[in-house]
Amino acid sequence: MIRRAFIGQGRPKLPYSPVADKGAGSVLQVPQPAKATFFVDQPYKDRAELVIKEGGEVKRGEPIAPFADFKSYALSSVSGVISSIEPYTGARGQKMTAITVEAKGDAWGQGPGSTPTLEAGLKYLENCAGGLSLVRAANSKINTLLVMGVERDLLATAVGQVVSEKAPSIKKGVEALKKMTGAQKAFIVVPPGLAKSAEGCGCEVKVLNAPYPAGIDRLVLHSLFSVTVPAGGFPEDVGFLVVPAESAAVVGEAFATGRVPDEKMVTLIGKDASAKPLNFRVRIGTPVADVLKIGNVTVNNSDRVVLGGPMRGKAVYSLKMPVEPDTDAILVQGADDLPEIADNSCINCGECVRACPARIQVNMLARFLENAQYEEAAARYDLLSCVECGLCSFVCTAKIPIFQYITLGKHELARLGAEA
Amino acid sequence: MNGEKKLVVSHAPFWHDGRSIAARNYNTMLAALPAALMGLWIFGGHALGVLSLCIGTAMAWELVLNKIMRRPPSIGNGSAALTGMLLGMILPASAPFWMVIVATFVAVVLGMVIYGGLGGNPFSPVILALAVLGVSWPLMFNYNYMLQAYDTGFAMAYPLAQLKAFGPGAVTHFSVADLLMGKQSGGIGATFGLGLIAGGLYLIVRGFIRWEISFSFLVGVLVTAWLFNASDSSAYAGPAIHLLSGYTLIGAFFLATEDSSSPVNFIPMLIYGAGAGILTVLIRNIGVYVDGVVLAILLMNVANPLIDAIRPKALGKVVRNA
Structure with missing residues (x-):
């Protein structure tokens, strides 16, 4: 866990795990x-x-x-x-x-064929490895593809591994996606270590050299493209289709071979913080327990197992839970390594306001959310501008689960909207 | 689910950077310690009694209120102790025991607990208590009167009272070095300028207070005092005496920066600090009170919610014009 430095001014500095071109590390195979x-x-x-x-x-x-x-x-x-x-x-x-x-057996089913069309994509590629979604793109005018070659969370290196070893597939995928969506331009965003690999991806390369949470899609659009996604909206609303790099590779291989690849790159982060996390090639849907077994990680009672990274992942209650299409990492925390959460009231220290990349008045937002004033929170304190990086909870002096309140607020707001 | 491990489930993030309310308060007490120790050295046993009673009764009030309201005890987070300590540092060493108890009652109960506890208070509890006491028993804050029995080996005079009564000529014998080393009359822990500055810098470096507030407060005092002095140096003292006497330094680093009652955005912090600094000198120079820090910060506390509404536009916020 990254602790606060002795000198405490400024925003928290949480670098992404470094990844490098070629041989980012050996990849282990998890059996079917x-x-x-x-x-x-x-x-x-x-x-x-x-x-x-x-x-x-x-x-x-x-x-x-x-x-x-x-x-x-x-x-x-x-x-x-x-x-x-x-x-x-x-x-x-x-x-x-x-x-x-x-x-039982190992037979391949019918694939999307070899002609990239949006219909084929919607029918065979929705939610493929990486978590691509084309539904919104089908209803919007897309003019730019944004391939995300940066990690979604800290400690993970899975995306970097995919970019370094699958550049030719990504290139094919980008060409296919251009045909499918009608986009004219394509960009790939990568960390500095992957700039060389990214050149083979057939996109204009944008290097992102900034600590977490700069790699979150909305922040990338804001910082590198000067495009702002409206609060509560989606990148598709401003003409961008965000494509996880792994999904781009899947799309490329799917139309080249006629089979949709069903494996996913996953970084396994064990309890020992000093050990280098390893990458695994895993069938989507594989129980977490299988991956832990190959990775030689033992889990005891009162430990925590997280699908995703330490800032944005989700904890699971059972090792039978499967690896999902957007699971880039599996994080295991020992029972003595779990930070405390408290029901203190906000003391107004302002750390969250300084940490927030979306410039939300988190101190006020938390007060409204704690009192279930969700509509007020959205209207006056920008609940829907949140990019869900989790830094507010990470820095909270009072240890309030602010990110959880925000998720709850968004969920309740969506429910109220659906009922109305 | 037989034979399955029982896992801990919670919402992201799964890391925390380790800061806590208790660490914040105890570090603030640590930062205030040099100035408080200097006060104990100068004033001796009485000062120790006042300071101990302050901290003790502040914690006792909070515990009593916790019990009455059937809430879990919250004195462990150090906020009551810190409030008591800062209050004690401003009281004169000869403050009677009943005044200390009333002071901590006002600070902890009327200043904090009735608003819902730490974080809900619209005023700095210490400032509120000082304002109430200062209006109720003005003589108690006349340090020249309260501390006349002490023989400390240096000129025991309260610079701001001298200034008010006799004009700038009466404070020329206070050198900057004397003021910094605490060779002046005043509250137990409010006279040792060097100690307060060191404590303030410690808090700023560690990130426990917001430097913008302290900085703009001091700049506000400096500029306003300098302007008065430049306009008529025979009627108004220079900035040095305003910066280093009274509650200016303890106010800048420990009172104005109280979390709950001060803004969190950059520009509002500058307005808040500068406003308090300017008001301080205005009250001292043309108001009836000897020291303006308490009322200046209290007024800015009132204005805080309004000032803090000046904020940057959130990412993706759509402004609809009518």
């Missing part, structure tokens, strides 16, 4: 899991609505859509038989459907 679990972002209300059944067969790289409207689906990473379909509630209260597949 016996069972893989996928989440579909659609609520499971009634058994009668399901169009797939337990016992049904699926193949690798094939979309599994549990409902007739095909609004959302998961990409299977194993070939086998569906063993369960259950309702699942996400970490932020999302109502979803969990599908578990028991692996």
Whole structure:
């Protein structure tokens, strides 16, 4: 854990883990899991609505859509038989459907073909490794692709590993995505160590040399492109499609081979802070326990296991939870390494206000959120401008879980909006 | 779920940089310690009694209120202790015990707890207590009267009272070095200028106070005093005496910077500090009170929510014009 320095003026300095061109590190392979679990972002209300059944067969790289409207689906990473379909509630209260597949054999299913079209992308590539989403792009005018070659969180090196070893695939992917969306320009944002690899990606290279949270998409757009995404809006609203580098590589390989790659690069960060985190190639849907086993990390009672990094990840309650398409890292914290959270009231020290990259008055925002004044918080104190970097909670003197209040506020606001 | 490990689940972030309310308050007490120790050395046992009673009763009031309100005890975070200590540093060494108890009652109960505790107070608790006491028992803050029994080996006079009564000619014998070394009359821990400056710098370097407030406060005092002095040097003293006597230094580094009652944005911090500094000298030079720091900070505390509304536009905020 990075502690505050003795000299305490200024914003916290949290550098991203350095990554370098070529041989960023060896990558270990996690074998195909016996069972893989996928989440579909659609609520499971009634058994009668399901169009797939337990016992049904699926193949690798094939979309599994549990409902007739095909609004959302998961990409299977194993070939086998569906063993369960259950309702699942996400970490932020999302109502979803969990599908578990028991692996048998290694057959590939039907892929998107070789012609890159938006229809093919929507049908076969939504939520592929890296977490690409094309739904909003389909309804907006996209003129620029922004390939994110910077890490999403601290300690992770998975994105850097992908950029350094898959530049040719990224190049193909960018060409395909240009055809699919009609974008004319493409940029790739990388940390200084990857500038050389990025040149092979067929995009204009932008080097981002700044500490966390500068790599968050909205902040990149603001600092490198002077484009501001409106509060509560999306990059698509201003004509940018943000493409995780890993997804770009997947798109490239999918149209070149006709199969959607179903593996994901994941950085495993163990309890020993001095040990160098290793990267693993993992099938999406693999239980976390499998990765920990290959990485030789033991987990005890009262430890914490996080999908993602230390600032923006989500803690899981079971080692059976799967690696998801946007899981760049798995972080394991020992029981004696967990920081305390408190229900103190805000003392108005102003650390959060100085740390906030979105210039939000976090001290006031926290007061409104604590009192469940969500609409007021959004209207007067810029709740929706938050880019979710977590620095406010990280620096909070009173140890208030501000980031959690913000997530709750956004969730409740969305719920109120849906009811209205 | 048999045989599964029980994991701890919480929301991101999973790191914290380790700062805490307690560390903040105890470090502030540490920073105030040199000036307080100098006061104990000059005034001896009485000062120790006043200071101890201040800290003790401030903590006792908070604990009593915690019990009455059935809240978990909050005295461990050091805020009551710090409030008591700063209050004690401003009281004269001969302050009677009942005054100390009333002072800490006003500071902790009326200044902090009734607003919902630490963080809810609109005024600095110490400043509020001093204002109430100063209006109620003005003689108690007449240091020339209160401290006349002490033989300290140097000219025991309260510079600001001399200045008010006899004009700038009466304070020419205070050299800057004497003022910095505490060779003046005043509150127990408010006279040792060098100690207060050292403590203030420590707090700024460690990031426990916001330097903008201290800096602009001192600049406000300096510039205003200099302007008065330049306009009529026979009626108004120079900036040095204003900066190094009375509560200026303890106000700049320990009172104006109280978290809850001061702004957090850059420009508002400068306005707040400078406003308090300017008002201080205005009250001293043309007001009826001997020292203006308490009322100046109190007034700026009132204005704080309004000043702190001057803030940068948040990322992506859409301003709709009617």
